[in-house]
Structures are given as C-alpha cells and as structure tokens.
Amino acid sequence: MHLRKIAALALLVPFAAACGGGEDAPAAAAPATAEPAATAPDLSNAGGVAGAVMFAGEAPGAEAIQMAADPFCQTAHSDAVMSAPVMTDAAGGLMNVVVHVSSGLENYSFDAATDQAILDQSGCVYDPHVLAMQTGQTVIIRNSDDTLHNVNVQPSSNPAFNQGQPLAGMEIEKIFDSAEVGIPARCDVHPWMGAFISVFDHPYFSVSATDGAFSIAQLPPGDYVLEAWHETLGTMTQSVTVAPNETASVSFEFGS
Template identity: 35%
Template sequence: MGRGFIEGQVRLTGTPPPPALLETTPSVAATCGDTVPDRSLTMGGEGALAQVVVALADGAALPAEGVNSPPALLDQKKCSYEPASLAARAGTSLEVRNSDPVMHNVRAVAGTQSIFNVAMPLEGMSLKKPLPASPGILQVKCDVHPWMRATVRTFDHPYFTSTDAQGRFRLEVPEGTHTVTLWHPRLPEASQPVTVKAGETIRLEQAWAVGELR
C-alpha cells in the first residue's frame, strides 16, 4: 500500500482570553515564581494553536507494521507540565522528567482508575511508566502542586501527531479515504474527510472560534 501525507495548520479565531495566572506556594516561589501561567491553551502568532492532537479515526483498521509512533515525553518544568496535552500509543510508555529542583508527584488517572502514582524528588530525574493497553484519555496531576495538570490522549494505532508551536502538523498515512480527527482538551473535537493518493500531500486547515473554548 502506498503512502501520502496530510499536512496543515490549526488556528483559533478571535481574541483569546489572557492565560490565567495560577498561584503557587511559598515553598516553590523561588524556583517557579508566585504564579505560573495556565498552559492549557498554548498559542503562537496569528492564532496558531499548539498541542492539538491530529489522528486518523480509522487508524486501528490500517496496517501499522513498520510505522513508528511519536515518543511521549512529559516534562515538569517551572512547576508546569510541558506539554499540557500530548498524544501517545496505547500500551507503550510515557516518559516523565523532572527539570525542577523541587519534589513533584506524578499521578495519572483514567476515569476513576489510578494508572500510576510516583514521587520524583530529584532534579533531572526521569522515568518511564506503562500506559494502558486500551486507548483513552489520561489526566495527569501533581498532588504536591495541585495547579499542575496535563492530559494524555492515547490511540491503538500509530497514525497520530500533535501540532507544533506554529499550529502546524504533518502526518504520513496510507493511501485511501480517511477521516481526520482534531482534538484539544478545551475545544469540541472536529473531523474532516480526506482522500490521499500515494506520493501526494493533502492540505488540511482547521479553525475553532474563541467562543468554542471551554
């Protein structure tokens, strides 16, 4: 089966609200400041929307042999999770790093089920934790610093990616007709049909209005 590419850019139209400033605690103020910005909405210039997960709705039915998934890394930096949302392959591992000279706790929950709960007391510490075999959405929190939150969307196939700081993405897919889903934890999920021919690059644009933010 031949392959082609879907590429494009994702935007938020209108004037976005300024990021909320989340109060920290005195114990971390010297490292992280008295407040940290809410990173759940990360934007570039001209409304470019970062950290939007782009995936094929029919990915699980497609051949996946030899297709690599993007690595999944969640960094604790300046008392925030970076990125605030990311995609990962179900059944693989999530790497978690502590870049702060502060003890963090990482707790991942899927629905009401605890997936893992670990303390990371050392700056530079890194570990890998297995993700559930079934696809879904994980909420990641820090019990020590409750303003720290992130979301991990997992898939049972490798046909997914995330937009970069300029809202851009590029995804290699098998030729054929597909439905592309675009997901962000603060916006309604969108989908668009595309038909990709072998060796071809299809352009796809997505825009949400500021009024759709939740």
C-alpha cells in the same frame, strides 16, 4: 423363511438411521466469523496530511500562575509563567491540539514505537503540556525539580496510577496498552500542573505547534477521518482522501 429375512433387515434400520445424525433438533448458530487478519501498511506510495489548527474569535487572556505556595517553584522562574485555557499565536494558530486519524486504519496493524516519549516536570510545569504517543510505547515521566511532585494519572481505559517523586532526577516508566485520547495527568502538590496524554494504536498523530501547524506523514493512500482534540474546546472531525505520494491539506477551525 421370508419373514425372518425381512425382520433381520428391519433390525438394521435403526443403526443406519443413527449414523445419519439427528435431524429433529434445530441447528445451533455458528460463531461470528473471524475478521480478516490485519497487516502492516504498504508505504511504497504513501502520502500524508498537513495543515493548521486555527482559533476563530477572541482567545481569553493568559494569566500568571501563582506558584508562591512552593518556594522552589517560585524561584525556578525569573518571569511569571503564563497559562491560558486556549493558547494561540498572533495569527490565531491554536497550539496543543492533537490531530490524529480516527478511522480508516482498521485493516492495518502497527509495530510499537521503539523510541521513548518523555513527560518532564521542570520548573513545576509539565513539558510538554500535551503529549501524544503510541500504545506499547514507553513514556518516561521525569522529575527535574528539587521538590516533591506526584503524577496522578486517571485514565478511563488504562490502569490508573499516582506516584510520588520526592527526589530530583527520579523517573517512572509507563506503558499504556489501550488507545485513549486526552488522559489527564495532574500533580496534587501543585494544582496548576496539568498535562494530557493521548495514546493511539497507530503512528498517525501530531500535536499542533505554537502556530497551529501539524503534519502526519507516511500515510498509505486511502479515505480517512481526522479528528482534532483540544483539552477545553473538545473535538472536531473531517474526512480526507490521501492520494498516492501526495500530502493532503486540511485545516481545522475551532470557535470560542
């Protein structure tokens, strides 16, 4: 009698153990933990960064662009268009440098800019020569010339395109979805025509003016790394701390 009871109890044991789950297999690894969600920055006590990019040393002289191959381009300018790999003013201010925040913004997210950027082909040169814009922002690439241009853009992390614009007034609208500095744009018909497009996933960038001046405003207080990029001189970086409601002063100096 007694044994039978024990047997009945024993029969239940496997069930109970089954419910406990298997301990004999090693634990599988958990997935990588998700990053904290990015939020829009608080701009109530925003500061900024301003300064100038200078060029030390002798800048190579500018040369006149030979446009004779296309009569239209030749006649579009009364004076020769000058071009140099490094464009400076008398005081050494370096133009066409893209200054941008390269780190320190990881916890923020930004809306796409609502205005449109414009890259114009006018008189067989690109205007501007260096364009900076945001991801998701629309850029209008316009042909203001009455001759054939093609816009051959070969980025490394955005889709490439190469479109012909045979008629004056034609426009192409493009949006770049990933951040990339210094995407080259060129016209194969007029080989002197080149431009650089830089795309950022935030609004904190500035292209230096003819005197080398740049400014980045509405930057939330914090520690940042600023990067300056030039098409031939490469990049330089600097750390900067932005205090509440203050504009930090930063200057870059490129050498030859």
